[in-house]
Amino acid sequence: MNPLPHFPLGNTGLSASPLGLGTVKWGRNQALKHGPFELPDDKALATLLDMAVEAGVNLLDTAAAYGIAEQRIGRILGQRREQFLLFSKTGEIFADGQSRWDFSAQHTRHSVQQSLKLLRTDRLDGVLLHCPRNDVEALQNSPALETLAELKAAGLIRSIGASVTTLEGGLYAVPLCDVLMIAWSIGFHEQQPVIEAAARAGKGVLLKKVFNSGQLALPADNGASSAIESCIHPALRLPGHPVVIVGTLNPAHFQENIAAARSATLHL
Numbered sequence: 001m002n003p004l005p006h007f008p009l010g011n012t013g014l015s016a017s018p019l020g021l022g023t024v025k026w027g028r029n030q031a032l033k034h035g036p037f038e039l040p041d042d043k044a045l046a047t048l049l050d051m052a053v054e055a056g057v058n059l060l061d062t063a064a065a066y067g068i069a070e071q072r073i074g075r076i077l078g079q080r081r082e083q084f085l086l087f088s089k090t091g092e093i094f095a096d097g098q099s100r101w102d103f104s105a106q107h108t109r110h111s112v113q114q115s116l117k118l119l120r121t122d123r124l125d126g127v128l129l130h131c132p133r134n135d136v137e138a139l140q141n142s143p144a145l146e147t148l149a150e151l152k153a154a155g156l157i158r159s160i161g162a163s164v165t166t167l168e169g170g171l172y173a174v175p176l177c178d179v180l181m182i183a184w185s186i187g188f189h190e191q192q193p194v195i196e197a198a199a200r201a202g203k204g205v206l207l208k209k210v211f212n213s214g215q216l217a218l219p220a221d222n223g224a225s226s227a228i229e230s231c232i233h234p235a236l237r238l239p240g241h242p243v244v245i246v247g248t249l250n251p252a253h254f255q256e257n258i259a260a261a262r263s264a265t266l267h268l
């Protein structure tokens with residue numbers, strides 16, 4: 001099977017597959033909407049990474065707040081590092097089952113250095129502000145984006161941006177970011193104007209919650225291709241070649257998602 005094609009991620013100079021792999025479930029199983037689950041072992045994660053390489057899925061989305069996800073990616077990735085764009089996030093701190101946020105310059109620098117160390121790399125392909133509900137406050141009244149821009153100028157990050165939560169925050173962030181992460185699913189189009197504005201401005205777009213964090217009525221394994229396609233195809237038809245970030249621990253689900261991304265790209 002041919003690998004997925006790659007498309008420019010806005011004007012970042014990076015090229016990304018239309019499907020990316022989300023990793024929150026690789027490192028954390030508390031305070032998530034996905035229902036109870038056991039953290040996977042390293043062998044299961046290596047299998048997912050091998051599948052990704054074979055299919056041409058080249059973007060891994062992670063975050064400092066995803067428990068032990070970054071350290072596990074760093075440990076397991078090994079020689080596969082150059083096959084992937086590594087995107088992480090800063091600003092949210094998850095500890096003792098709870099999130100808090102710190103967008104100070106000092107924390108932003110420390111968090112990026114920590115991500116580089118845990119991911120065992122000297123350069124992150126993207127770092128996004130991991131915004132809380134009140135994303136406008138974090139974007140407007142903190143030095144975090146400015147600090148990320150300095151780290152980009154120093155060569156530690158190739159693109160910077162924000163994972164936003166509101167329409168207002170998203171529209172505010174577009175001119176300030178290289179890449180935005182935006183929630184979109186077949187039942188949730190509230191932030192579509194942000195996707196359109198980002199596409200017009202040449203900004204990269206990562207789509208989160210395309211299966212509504214697993215809450216969409218997806219059929220059980222096998223025979224699910226049309227339901228999966230009905231989520232992934234319209235997402236990939238949005239302007240600007242967005243990357244659909246889906247998290248899965250299940251190789252069969254990953255294969256379905258890859259197949260849906262592949263069939264979508266036949267019509268792009």
Ligand SMILES: NC(=O)c1ccc[n+]([C@@H]2O[C@H](COP(=O)([O-])OP(=O)(O)OC[C@H]3O[C@@H](n4cnc5c(N)ncnc54)[C@H](OP(=O)(O)O)[C@@H]3O)[C@@H](O)[C@H]2O)c1
Pocket residue numbers: 021022023024025034061062089130131163181208209210211212213214215218219224228245246247248249250252253254256257
């Ligand atoms: N604030 C933020 O920046 C933010 C917020 C949310 C998510 N994210 C990113 O986006 C990624 C995706 O998370 P999400 O919350 O947006 O979840 P999602 O992609 O909407 O849904 C993921 C859930 O759907 C299930 N799933 C995946 N493929 C499936 C298939 N083919 N058939 C049936 N079920 C399937 C997965 O369960 P199985 O493991 O059983 O397949 C998983 O529980 C995260 O890992 C993270 O990287 C970022």
